[in-house]
Amino acid sequence: MKINLNNREATFEVTDLTIAEVISTCNFTYKRLVVRLNGKVVRSEDHEITRVNDGDKLEVIHLMAGG
Amino acid sequence: MITVIQQIADYLRNFSVGIAGAGGLGSNCAIALARTGVGNIYIADFDIVEASNLNRQYFFLNQIGLPKVEALAQNLHQVNASINVVSFNERLTTDNIPEFFAQCNIIIEAFDKADQKQMLAECVLQKIPDAxxxxxxxxAGYKTTPFQTSRFNKLIVCGDMENEVDELNPPMAPRVGIVAMMQANEALNILLKDFTLKK
Incomplete structure (x- = not known):
């Protein structure tokens, strides 16, 4: 499937991944993330139960300490 | 003739920007916005100014011990006496964020801890959808990792996306200042999108 991931096209060999699977496939390793799927915030506890479908727009923002 | 700078300042008078955290990012970003003339600046922080803050934050020796919001309000008015500063000397939570920043066109995330950044982002994106x-x-640190900006709907992220603060990689004035100025510039770019120059 093809999705828009952080403003870029991303292709995955399998269809029907969860957000948690996308995060692990892409090696997004930071502990704290902000995730929006098609504009809606998806909290960490829902990453494993939220499915990403072909054509979706997914944003994964890495949050690093410092400010 | 009114200068371009003055026309921009006059235009920005009607806008409100919220600053969540008056540390390295927040204090420097707020000063830049005050200089350009943003009319209403809402600052929230529960901390006091400490000597260790002066390596990067926009405070002065004689302000050590003051609440950061109070010290920053003083400094903003030293730069621009005509702006309105609203201070909130408490910890921001999901309960008070929507109310304190309700009037803001833009909210600057300027926390230091990653879990607090996450809490603020999830709260603002869900509960203040117009901002x-x-x-x-x-x-962090002093490497020369390039900075980037990612722009999404109602969400902009500035930084090097790589260097996290830890014991060996402290926050220092130049790179913290650069990100604070990137945030201020993104704010101006949004606020001034319909600005037209009068000849």
């Missing part, structure tokens, strides 16, 4: 959130992430 644009401008976050900072990746600014």
């Amino acid at each position: 644009t959130l401008i976050m900072g992430t990746g600014l």
